[in-house]
Amino acid sequence: MKILTPEEAIKNNAYKNALTELLYQLADDDFILSYRGSEWLGLAPHIEEDVAFSSINQDTMGHAAMFYQLLENLGEGKMDGLAHNRPANRWRNACLLEKVNGTGHYLNEPKYDWAFAVCRHYFYTSFKKIRMESLKTSSYQPLADAAVRVSIELFYHQLHWKTWFQQLMLAGGEAKTRMEKAIQTVCNDFGGVLGLGSLGESMVTFSLIDSEETIKNRWNCLMESIFEGVSSSLPETLGSMNGDGRNGVHTQDLEAALKTLSEVYQLDPTATW
Amino acid sequence: MAGEGFYQEYEVFSRRSDTSPMQYQFSLLAPNAELALVMAQENFLRRESASDIWVVKRSNIRKMTLDEKESLQRLDNKEYRNTKGYGYLKKKWRQYEQGMLDEKEIMSWGGKQSDENPHS
Amino acid sequence: MDNAISFEMLTEEEKYKHFIERIEAKSKIEADDWMPEEYRKTLIKLISMHGISEIMGALPEKEWVPKAPSLKRKLGIMAKVQDEMGHGQLLLRVAEDLMKPYGKNRENIMQDLFTGELKFHNVFHMEAPTWADAGLIGWLVDGAAIITQTNMLDASYGPYARALKRICAEEVFHAQHGESIIMALAEGTAEQRAMVQDSLNRWWEALLMFFGPGDSSTTGTSKQDITIKYHIRTKTNEQLRQDFFTKYIPRVLSLGLKLPDESMRFDDESGKWLYRQPDWSRFKEIIKNKGPKSESRLRLRKISYETNEWVREALSSRSSGM
Numbered sequence A: 001m002k003i004l005t006p007e008e009a010i011k012n013n014a015y016k017n018a019l020t021e022l023l024y025q026l027a028d029d030d031f032i033l034s035y036r037g038s039e040w041l042g043l044a045p046h047i048e049e050d051v052a053f054s055s056i057n058q059d060t061m062g063h064a065a066m067f068y069q070l071l072e073n074l075g076e077g078k079m080d081g082l083a084h085n086r087p088a089n090r091w092r093n094a095c096l097l098e099k100v101n102g103t104g105h106y107l108n109e110p111k112y113d114w115a116f117a118v119c120r121h122y123f124y125t126s127f128k129k130i131r132m133e134s135l136k137t138s139s140y141q142p143l144a145d146a147a148v149r150v151s152i153e154l155f156y157h158q159l160h161w162k163t164w165f166q167q168l169m170l171a172g173g174e175a176k177t178r179m180e181k182a183i184q185t186v187c188n189d190f191g192g193v194l195g196l197g198s199l200g201e202s203m204v205t206f207s208l209i210d211s212e213e214t215i216k217n218r219w220n221c222l223m224e225s226i227f228e229g230v231s232s233s234l235p236e237t238l239g240s241m242n243g244d245g246r247n248g249v250h251t252q253d254l255e256a257a258l259k260t261l262s263e264v265y266q267l268d269p270t271a272t273w
Numbered sequence B: 001m002a003g004e005g006f007y008q009e010y011e012v013f014s015r016r017s018d019t020s021p022m023q024y025q026f027s028l029l030a031p032n033a034e035l036a037l038v039m040a041q042e043n044f045l046r047r048e049s050a051s052d053i054w055v056v057k058r059s060n061i062r063k064m065t066l067d068e069k070e071s072l073q074r075l076d077n078k079e080y081r082n083t084k085g086y087g088y089l090k091k092k093w094r095q096y097e098q099g100m101l102d103e104k105e106i107m108s109w110g111g112k113q114s115d116e117n118p119h120s
Numbered sequence C: 001m002d003n004a005i006s007f008e009m010l011t012e013e014e015k016y017k018h019f020i021e022r023i024e025a026k027s028k029i030e031a032d033d034w035m036p037e038e039y040r041k042t043l044i045k046l047i048s049m050h051g052i053s054e055i056m057g058a059l060p061e062k063e064w065v066p067k068a069p070s071l072k073r074k075l076g077i078m079a080k081v082q083d084e085m086g087h088g089q090l091l092l093r094v095a096e097d098l099m100k101p102y103g104k105n106r107e108n109i110m111q112d113l114f115t116g117e118l119k120f121h122n123v124f125h126m127e128a129p130t131w132a133d134a135g136l137i138g139w140l141v142d143g144a145a146i147i148t149q150t151n152m153l154d155a156s157y158g159p160y161a162r163a164l165k166r167i168c169a170e171e172v173f174h175a176q177h178g179e180s181i182i183m184a185l186a187e188g189t190a191e192q193r194a195m196v197q198d199s200l201n202r203w204w205e206a207l208l209m210f211f212g213p214g215d216s217s218t219t220g221t222s223k224q225d226i227t228i229k230y231h232i233r234t235k236t237n238e239q240l241r242q243d244f245f246t247k248y249i250p251r252v253l254s255l256g257l258k259l260p261d262e263s264m265r266f267d268d269e270s271g272k273w274l275y276r277q278p279d280w281s282r283f284k285e286i287i288k289n290k291g292p293k294s295e296s297r298l299r300l301r302k303i304s305y306e307t308n309e310w311v312r313e314a315l316s317s318r319s320s321g322m
Ligand SMILES: [Fe+2]
Pocket: C054, C083, C084, C087, C145, C167
């Protein structure tokens, strides 16, 4: 079964609900992580890297915009409203991706953690690549098309973060200690990234995406080979310590982020900016 | 081999498409070639396409000194090396009622199926 | 090579003569070429300040990157600020190569910034409290930067000229990015229009100062004569400021904005804009890191530098090739 247009998709209520839920997960994941990335701008460990990192954040926000566009086409409202005018409990991103970059605020004593940035981005990009592969055969054709386009840019993201991950892991000493701590932090919440939320079964039944189990196994396989290469191993358990973002449970970090990112928009949501 | 510090100089080259020559872009600082490579495109080719990128450690490049650059100068008397020195052939071939196979003509042959019928 | 004609055999005086002949003949000086000490030092000062100003200049606009009011604006300003970091990269590379004979590198540039030895541009010490400031910086600060940077496109120092060529190409996007934000506000609600006017009032003096004092009698520190002598730039500070007025004043007025200087007018007789001088003593204070945002922006750079020190440390000891 292939659904080719949004008009077709909204005819079946159950299908539409599963689809929009999935799209919110995709859009919100990319948007909030690229927002966190944008806070890093100007603060990276090295000027050349600052520039490279920003391109990845722009790409990722571009992907979020593609998914918000699909939601807009399904009648969910204007994409800028979706990104700037929703209460936290309506966000479907994983809690790991909303987590602050470190202590402080981007304008005030930002003691950001590069090890966490590398691990979070590397783990997420690896997962995103697998997720996009799965979406390429999604029953919703506009989503399958978007997945093909998004995948193109993930080669670079993957290469970039893998290089940083391997080098810092192999550097030993303080770097390795910091990296291992960051890996643990990421894994504490990575279960939340892999989850599909309460409509997960329906998404799978409607052939929108592969099951949580399938994607998790593929991701585990990929990570195991990477960890072998750096003589380390992936922690046994992947949790969702800070909440189940897929079902709208979020942290204070998201609340604060939404306030910042919509500060100007909220001055006048009806104005043209 | 011991490291030499974080700020190593790398020169970046890129090819716009598979058929274009390698072109020098700029230099960047990186601790090693792998990181230089993952930063190169976004630093110098954000708005241009690339089909290949090279990074070269600057210390591996043998540059010319000011004196050595003088050795690059030449007299303008090497017509015999260029088609310019053989321009008279055009007239000659005309006497034999043949066209000149000049550069434009020859460079246009590459791999194309000939649709010219020699007997026509 | 025949020693009799070797460049290395020339006296300092002959080398200097040869060098001047080269720049007069418009040939470009390269990093490894012989150059007079004064030329090298002038370039180091000029280009390291230019480069670090790009890096520090990313910070006021960066305040608005996470807050930009739409997806398109978020992407646009991210790309714009990224370019500014990229300009810093290009220029610092040029400065670093010039400093190499003194055994200095990027580490020293950063330390000089933190100690106050290395100054950054007056405009980047100023506050940017509203979204309109993000637009105004792109439109007018980048506009002013375009005027000064295009003036040096033909600089005698090859690496600087090449970096500027890349930079100016991107500045065209910056100016349009800024114009787009400003135009949306100028055509928007009364509050949005007021926001732009406020921002213009706030930035006016800094924009006048941008080009530096008219001559050294004002502050006693003008380096413009040396840079003109060595064919690094062609126009004086005042000429550049006048060019800026000519290009931008009509555009500012066309959007219905008021000039913060009521006395300002174009004088047909002298062919010049007459305007109220900014407070040059304040300018001197600002560039001594005593501007409203000097401390906090330096603090941001320093935190980033120190917090990430471990990353650079970790990879310094790694050998090349995995
Ligand atoms: Fe710039």
